[in-house]
Amino acid sequence: MSNDNKNFVLFAVLAALILFGWPVITRTFFPAANPPVTKIEGGKTKPLANPSADPTADSPAAIRDRNVVLAESPRVRIETPTLKGSINLKGARIDDLILTKYDETIAKNSPPIRLLSPAGTTDAYFAGFGWRGAEGFVAPAADAVWQASGQLLSPGRPVTLTAANATGQRFAIQLSVDDNYMFTVRQTVANAGGAPISVAPYSYVTRVGVSKDADSWTNHTGPMSAHNGKADYGVNFEDVDKAPVSFTSKGGWFGFVDKYWLTAAIPDQGADVTAQFRGGANKTYQADYTAAPKTVAPGAAMVTTGRFFAGAKEVNLLDRYEDTLGIPHFGKAIDWGWFEVIEKPIFKYLDWLFRMIGNFGVAIILLTLTVRGIMFPVAQRQFASMAGMRALQPKLKVLQERYKDDKPRLQQEMMALYKTEKVNPLAGCLPTLIQIPIFYALYKVLMLTIEMRHQPFVLWIKDLSAPDPLTPVNLFGLLNFTPPHFIAIGVIPILLGISMWAQFRLNPQPMDEMQKQVFSLMPWVLMFVMAPFAVGLQVYWITSNLLTIAQQQWLYSRHPGLKAAPAK
Incomplete structure (x- = not known):
């Protein structure tokens, strides 16, 4: 077998490994996209049911009907521009x-997203507040029914819950809420007894079941906290199943993150607290903190103020809470990772474009135009370098033949030739190297930010953060079957492959036959690799390819040596 044939077989094996191994890699390290929100059926786009929606009351997964549970205890309504629900007076819970x-x-x-549900229902998820004390101290029982100062909690209209014990202590929890998702919790214990008491306030968040969003290398879901000056992504549900995870901190926050949603118990940032994540029966998990105990003399009172967040991980909102309320690393509830310095500016620019235009697909196209415009001078140098390298090919072949048995000497002579001809062999790689962090940053923005969730583009593209649902494999939905994901190549990935093929056709053809074979197959391999990813990424790449083709046509006129056959 000739060397060319061996190389081709090697490349074919490598391509097969990429095609069939890539799904395993993406599931572990790079979750490809959000689940599809539509399907093409009978040639028409139809919305899909949410796989994570709550089961009905009579399904096997349901415990009790939510409406029945909600009616079993007295409640205070919650109504804000972004939230609707109620406070359970039995146990003083937001559930x-x-x-x-x-x-x-x-x-x-x-229906709207339901974040919190009372105990006894499917996916129970709630927060509570209370006190712990030394021996002899009696806090309100977990099932105690508190008295409320009003029937509605809304912005500018706080509600105070009160209770008392038999030893002369009175307890009050004043709850207020802003226009978004932040509750302020002011806890007061007044000692009307005849002896001093030692008491410590606490707060907790309890959920049943793990997150429905996968915990991956690129996006942490599950228990999360910020303590001792850092954001901690290192605790998973599996860790808590084995043993409680505890730490001490001054301030911070402690809770649970899903891809788009967050609950967080937030103590006074000047308070010393002991916090922990712990697991219980039936996949029950709790994040809680307890402040350092203080002594309350007879006739005195202790007042502490904390906060509770329950809502969407909106980028600008989290950052604003971090800045205005002094909550450390609150913006890092979004797992930006190592490239936050690139990802957040790209998000800010995309978000600004979207608010100006009203379409995220168009915003992505304008982002691509911006990036390519900034890189245009680099592209010019790249093409000039490619022209110079092409002209040097015959001389390089001579050196390779002359010093084929002396690799160190060959490298020395090649470097000397590059220096003499003033050619940089690495200059052509620079635009690609610059594009990699930008492409990865856009991937993270599409995958993590709720602002991109369910954002439509045009025609059948109803969610830019999900894969393309339209595929010719089932004749664009006319055939009544859903093809397996690894062959369900959408229209947009096919257009991506075509645009890459057209771009590669315009590139200067390499002299090596093996390289020609690799470049001829690469567009179609990458088409399969990119198919499961978000349509927004593919729109970016297609636009970039089209702009590259236009640049190539223009720069060929400036550098005719790129198309000219190299001298013999």
Whole structure:
């Protein structure tokens, strides 16, 4: 077998490994996209049901009907521009909360996202507040029914819950809420007894079940905290199943993160606290903190103020809470990772473009135009370098033949030739190297930020953060079957492959036959690799390819040596 044939077989094996191994890699390190929100059926786009929506009351997964549980205890309504729900006076819990700005699916009749549910229901999730004390101190029982100062909690209209014990202590929890997702919790214990008491306030968040969003290398979901000056992504549900995870801190916050949602118990940032994540029966998990105990003399009172967040991980909102309320690393509830310095500016620019235009797909195209415009001078130098390298090919072949048995001497002579001809062999790689962090940053922005969730583009593209649902494999939905994901290549990935093929055709053809074969197959291999990723990424790449083709046509006129056959 000739060397060329061996090389081709090697490349074919490598391509097969990429095609079939890439899904395993993406599931572990690079979750490709959000689940599809639509399917093409009978040639028409139809919204999909949300797979994470709550089961009905009579399904096997349901425990008890939520409406029945909500009616079993007295409640105070919660109504804000972004939240709707209620406070459970039995136990002083916030355990009923929906996010009115966000729907489960893109269907017109889709219910809003439910974040919190009371104990005894499917996916129970709630927060509570209380006190611990030394021996002899009696806090309100977990099932105590508190008295409320009003029937509605809304911005500018706080509600105070009160209770008392038999030894002369009175307890009050004043709850207030802003226009978004932040509750302020002012806890007061007044000692009307005859002896001093030692008491420590606490707060907790409890959930049943792990996150429905995968915990991956690029996006942490599950228990999360910020303590001792750092954001901690190192605790998973599996860790808590084995043993409680505890730490001490001054201030910070402690809770649970999903891809788009966050709950966080937030102590006074000047308070010393002991916090922990712990697991219980039936996949129950709790994040809690307890402040350092203080002694309350007879006739005195202790007042502490904390906060509780329950809502969407909106980028600008989290950053604003971090800055205005002094909550450390609150913006890092979004797992930006190592490239935050690139990802956040790209998000800010995309978000600004979207607010100006109203379409995220168009915003991505304008982002691509901006990036390519900034890189145009670099592209000019790249093409000039490619022209110079092409002209040097015959001389390089001579050196390779002359010093084929002396590799160190060959490298020395090649470097001397580059210096003499003033050619940089690495200059052509610079635009690609610059594009890699930008492409990865856009991937993270599309995958993590709720601002991109369910954002449509045009025609059948109803969610730029999900894969393309339209595929010719089932004749664009006319055939009544859903093809397996690894062959369900969408229209947009096919257009991506075509644009890459056209771009490679315009590139200066390498003299080496093996390289020609690699470049001829690469567009179609990458088409399969990119198919499961978000359509927004593919729109960026297609636009970039089209701009590159236009640049190539223009720069060929400036550097005719690129197309000219190299001298013999």
